[in-house]
Amino acid sequence: MEGKETKQLKTGDLTQLFEEFIKQRRHAEGYSPVTIKNYRNNFELLKLFKPDLNLTDLTTQTMIDFFTFLNARERKVGTRNNVVRDLKNSSVATIRGKLNSFFNWLLDNNYVAVNPFNNIVYPDFGYTDKRAFTREEFDKIYLAITRDIVWESQLLKKRNTAFVMVFVLTGIRKGECLGLKLTDIDLKQRLLTIRGETSKSRRDKRIPVNPGLIPYLEDYLNERGDYTADALWVSGNQDRPFTEHGLKHFVNRIRRATGINKFHVHRFRHTFATNFYIQSEHDIMSLQRLMGHRNPKTTMSSYLRSFPNEEVFRQMQRFRVAKFE
Known part of the structure; x- marks a missing residue:
């Protein structure tokens, strides 16, 4: 043989x-x-x-x-x-x-005969961290921006308030938010456009604007006035875009004002995902589309992994197998 x-x-x-x-x-x-x-x-x-x-x-x-x-x-x-x-x-x-x-x-492609990881046990790990902000944490953040921190101008105060509320009420990514242009916001149609060039998925998407977000955006845009930069978010003292560097300063000021050492803006995305999932009665498909994921498994494993155990328990009590007659 x-x-x-x-x-x-x-x-x-x-x-x-x-x-x-x-x-x-x-x-x-x-x-x-x-x-x-x-x-x-x-x-x-x-x-x-x-x-x-x-x-x-x-x-x-x-x-x-x-x-x-x-x-x-x-x-x-x-x-x-x-x-x-x-x-x-x-x-x-x-x-x-x-x-x-x-x-x-x-x-x-036939460059190796075997994957070198094949005989290595995959690491076992569990996510015990609560990445979504608690209500108490969010209240601290909101009050820090709107009351406690003395910003250099009203423009900065209103920009930072609207900036955070966009994160909380849309769940978009940091790069997507920083990359927004004035033309990406349509308050009449209540639509927010995320361009593929700023999106991790490299695809354009349109997100419905939550009615609660509109007053914050209108307040900021009125204060923004005659700035000519095409970016939605402008810096405090010059007519140019709010940058990653400026965001780092913003994050550090929030940390100092709130005492939340693990504050970073991506946690707003987790906060949105968790709250939308609960309030939509677990509509994972809608959440997947809003988050811009190709697969609902990504949404579940990355953003709902710290979903409260008591909520899962309540859902299991209500779960029933559909009857087919």
Whole structure:
């Protein structure tokens, strides 16, 4: 009996192959610049561990050594640059997930005989953090913006109030919000347009504007007056867009004023998702569309993972199997 024929593996420079992988992901699957950057960052970590890494080095033992290296490596985190070691299991899962996609691509294209992660147990981790703001936390944030912080102008006060309410009542991403133009807001039709160039999904989408958001936007736009910048959000002292740099200053002021050290604007997206899910009586399909996800599993796993256990319990008590007659 003849043995099974073994394919001859192809060869190539690992870095060049990674660039080919990225090129295909960008054009064939429409990956956003943010997603591409995450892939690059994780590949760079692998190269940092072994600068001369090549295809023959992609073994299970190499991956074990790689994560051992990452766990021992000192790194600075947070605004105070605290030095820490040890990766959280969720971080291990993220790094592994990005590299695993590349390794599967190498396997599919016959550059490796086996994915080096195949014999490594996937890290077990649970999300116990509550990423959505509590009502008490949101009240602190709102009062900090509207009452406690002395802003340099009324324009800044009204801009920051409207800015936060857009996050809370639409659930859009940070980049989508910062990238809004005046022409993206249609208060008469009550529609908000997210352009593909600012969206992680790279697709245009139109979001209904919550009636409760309109007064905040109108108040800000009236104060904005004759500014000529086409960006919706303008800086406080010049006729130009509110930037990522300006947002960092805003976030730091909110942290100091509220004492919420883990304040960051992406938590508003979690807050929107959690509250919409509850108030819509668990309409996951509508929430998926509003969040801009291709798959409802992404919505569930990323934004409803800390959904209150007591609410799940109540829903289970009401759950009934449909009767077919």
